[in-house]
Amino acid sequence: MPAFPTFPKAAREATGNAQLRHNLRKATGTIRGKRAAVVAELDDWAELRRAGKQIKERTLRHLDTYLEQVEAAVIAAGGTVHWAADAAEANRIVTDLVRATGERDVIKVKSMATQEIGLNEALAEAGITAYETDLAELIVQLGDDRPSHILVPAIHRNRSEVREIFRDRMGEWGRPAPDDLTDEPADLAAAARRHLRERFLSSKVAISGANFLVAETGTAVVVESEGNGRMCLTLPETLISVVGIEKIVPTWADLEVFLQLLPRSSTGERMNPYTSTWTGTTAADGAGDGPGTFHLVLLDNGRTDTLADTVGRQALRCIRCSACLNVCPVYERAGGHAYGSVYPGPIGAILTPQLRGTADPLDASLPYASSLCGACYEVCPVAIDIPEVLVHLRERVVQGDAEHPRAKGHLAERVAMRAARTLLDSPRLLGAAQRAGIATRRLHPGRLPGPGAAWTDTRDLPQFPDESFRDWWARRSAAGEGAPAAPAAPARPTPEAGQTPEAGNAPASGDTPSTTPTSAPEERK
């Protein structure tokens, strides 16, 4: 039994939750509009996007070189570098590092990588309490909940639910919420500020991830909004950063692309309120500025498996902006929890099965958690062709392959496809089958039996006509009436129109492919 239900089961439950659907529709609708507006401000968005894609491509194709380079740079700057092959090893490294400080409490910056490896749980087993400091992560932690969105982990909660969680649970973790707490977001944010302030000032150890790691300088970058990141990166004596090996960018100058792409794609802002960069243990003016001890934990945990798949490796370009979640019709209805992973939405559907493999039924169901509409590809700031990878992974799930022999095929589908191939290969067989289908029309069930039932649960079976086209044609020709004039064939529609930024034409810079040329900032207002 998998720990989580497969996507279709989980989604069925989630779509029945009216409150969740309302929260998600409101939130994703808001962010879509903001993103489109700030992306439209830059008339070189297409060029930035291509550069972002290419820089990540260069990094991934030479990842070994860059990993060794970043390691040397971090060590030269006074940091220590650790390598973790999997979650268990990363957790062990971090736990040992915290133990060595003698502290029992750590504060955390929001980090996908530490969520992915289940670090908080591992620390708890070692008797160490990890305090989340990002507002949404705090909401999730206090509510004994799981994150459901990359950017806003508590997107499934509305303001009144947040107020309840704060009122009921804050006292167990520290300073309780005030009695007169309202459900105004500003009031809730103020309560979080008071609750965490003392903890920031007294904590000796912080754990973070990083948005970017610059190979040439060893510089780590954390992009945030609230200032909790700055608190964690500045006040403690020891900083431990857990960073996936794909987070590297080659040069300092490369950040000029990503610091434009990320905030606009992610929160729909020209720039996020705070970005901190640090290089090893930095000392300004001869005095310590920030942690005196810096540990970098480079995390593999399935990333090299993903890298080995030449089609699927593009998922490692992801900069975790969450734009693909916010435009996805499936995510908007199913919510993040249905994906059974810290990476929900379209990117999760291609990342999770590659990081974890497709042996588990949940992971094998993820590549199907999509209508292949392509909206995610259009908004992705590093042009990950998510639909292409989804189709590729579906093939892997069905066929299995040398690299992933554990992937179980879909037996019924394979049998049906083989039968179809036999039938469609032979005009005689096809004609016979059509006539048999027509003869038995009245007996056709409305719903398929067996494995086909799942298909007809949500679709109608096509109706058979009175006569097949082939028989009709043969009958008319035999009657000597000659073939009717064929109507002029319509021009073949190109499904890629406005969809392929790679084909040299600019991608749509808004959410609609038909946006007019965008105006530069000086023409605003």
Added chain:
Amino acid sequence: MTTPRTPSTQPRTPGGAGSGSRAAVLARVRAALRDVPATERPEDVPVSRDYRRSHLDDDPARRLAVLHENLVDYRASVHPATPGAVAATVARLLAERGSASCVVPPGLPEEWLAELGDGVEVLRDDPAGRPLGAERLDAVDAVLTGCAVAVAETGTIVLDASAGQGRRVLTLIPDHHVCVVRADQVVASVPQALAVLDPTRPLTWISGPSATSDIELDRVEGVHGPRRLDVILVHADGDAPPAP
């Protein structure tokens, strides 16, 4: 969480500092990249740099105006001033916000403090000798700094912890940040800012007061960082103050 897969063969190095599975991870990376020709160098993978270096024309007054507009858009307050008026502006802002104590970093121009009345206690951070502790800073109302560079297109101010800017903690804990930006420190774009910044310094990029969109994606200003950001935009005497 479903338990992540454990990779098959892991030579375990004893948990010494800075080792772990270095060789194993690098070997896996190289095995995964079998399709990359051995002769290919990183620079052989093309990166087109045809995006803009700047989205603004090269007009200093226009840059200031756009910076002003974008700062205000993200809820910072902007106060144009001539060099001679900085001190008066600082005094007025601290008084208006009721800030009775203000911390200043070493290397801050003294003339900026010239008009503070006796009502404002000035604390001087001395990182080399006696740096102010976090607890002490938590009891301070305001902080006054200069900056390294400001980015017009994004409404961003960058501090690099050099003279007049101080340690990162100074601009983080007090609730009211007053920042002086000289016109010659303003660049148009993110690429231009990165070109003049030193990555080895601890950098803080600030775009407005702290904010969150974590509740229903409604943007709320003021979480853990300063809830008030006042920017004094210094333009040369004789130039008209920039107006958005």
